[in-house]
Amino acid sequence: MMTDNRPSTPPPFEGSGYPSLVPPTPRTPGPSWLINDGNLITGSQHALVPPSPGGVLGAGFGDLASPKASNGELPPSKTKSKNRSPFRFMELPGEIRNIIYHHTYSNPKQALLVHRPRLASLRSSTRMDRTRPLESDIAGQAHDYELSTRNTKITKSKTPSKSKLLPRESNRPFHVLTQISRQIRAEYRPIYLQKQEIGMDLTEIVAYLQTFYSDAPNLVAALGTTGDRKLDMPFTGNLTIAVGDNAKGLELDNLGVDVWPLLDIWANSWKIEAGFGRYMKAGYLPERDGEAKDLYRLFGRRVLRNRSCSIMNNLWRTILRTRSLASVRLLRKPATPVTPTFTPAPTPPVPIIGLRPMIREPRPYIHILFRKECAESWMTALESKAPTMWLSDRGFGGMEHFDVKVGVLVDE
Template sequence: RATLRARKESRPSNRPYAGLAQVCQQIRDEFRPIYLLNQEIGVDLIETVKYLRYFYPEGKKEEKERRQGNITIAVPGEVQEEEKRQGIDLWPLLDMWANSMRIEGGFGRYLSPNYAPGEDGECKDLYRLFGRRVLPDRSCTRMNRIWRTYLRESHLAEVRIYREIAEVKIPFIHILFKPEFALEWMVRQESVVPAGFLDEIGFSHMEYFDVKVGVVDASVKED
């Protein structure tokens, strides 16, 4: 697969760690995180949440904080039917990424001989979900502090990606806050976003996606 992340130099095989992870429960718990961190895993966009539920099941807060991994989300060129119906909620990925010991994440494409990462506005926009903007040399800016706070303090309920939907022609990212963290102007699922807000959280000047913001349960904010 192709990725926007610059490749590191080749490294030794991680198979020894995989073998140790199959010995006993204690050794598996110790070496499995090492294997997951050093072994870059490619996951199809639509299968992301299923992958997380299988390899990173719900657990105690202390267990979540020790989690490690290296995941590249492959964005297929063709939009699947499941996406068209309800989009894809990537909040579980962002929540785990922001609140684990070390989860490295990125977006890319299935390998193509003519792939030009610098021209891939869709994948570059998706990196904004990690709080960073991709620069022309494929490096990234530092993480947006406000967005980092939203992720680490779990202010959000959903971050849903709509690459294609019947009644909407422009792809968009829909950021939905939990009612208890919604700002005053967030009165419905698609609220009127005040000037400057998208810039503050790192989502201004997008190349591919529009951005919508609101509260997951509008009735909580309305009289």
């Protein structure tokens, strides 16, 4: 299970309005000119509802919620359901809808939303909490009970006990805004994804991005290749990537898991937060997890002793922002190289008891592959010998778990 306190980092740009957190989460690098004022909505036009033509914002949201009569007294409430008319949310001005979307940020409690994990838990949960009904479930049960007993005679003893209908609070109280209509989903989705933490397995990264960021390839093609550009993809997100204890599935492939699609979207979007972690297990010590700490180097950060992160490496940031890479592959369990063997002349067998051949397994490594047009002069093959200090200067020196190989993607 992923740990609750995973190492992460503050925004890489200066003038940030966010307080220093230990540990914060790696955020999209963003343009160097961007000043984060803490307003999650106004910084992204993609998340705003267009203002209504000629619309004038009223005196306040409270006045809209509690209309008063001309004499200053509240009108009588209508309690009968047959007198209630549907609330026409889409007829509200865009400014009012934005206020409602902003209101969802006032409740920071959000459950981890899991995208096809392994058969393990990403967050601790008790059996009681999983079986307790929501308040809406209780209302539905009461309505069904009323319909089923409307035309029958019942006694008080058959009335369901209220003690068995103790509601639990919803961990995602506003997710219904993603289910109403296409227009509301389009308006609210960037805000929802920015706040809602999404957990997934390392092997599911590409499938998740292809599903929920399907228009990314077309938007990426429109981006410039200069590091100081002022255009980013209008994506938001909050991703937590779980690394299993043992490599399985795609992780056993000779090519490993390609995380370049994640790094490309993360580094060139308006605001995506991402981090690595583990599936929960007893006795886990994150400060000793060299593999998870090494993975944060892909975000240009080094995990410090206090589990906070260093500032982003500027050279690695430039590589990501200029989109110079073709692939970044994680090989957690590389195949053992096959060495040629020679058959000696037959000799009488000599029994050897208690001895086994020593086979050294290759070290897990990260394979960074550049595009041909962006490769440096020494990058001539899939695995090229990097100059002294080249890896250290880009934040990959002193790795605890992974080795790092650099090369250029050649035609296969």
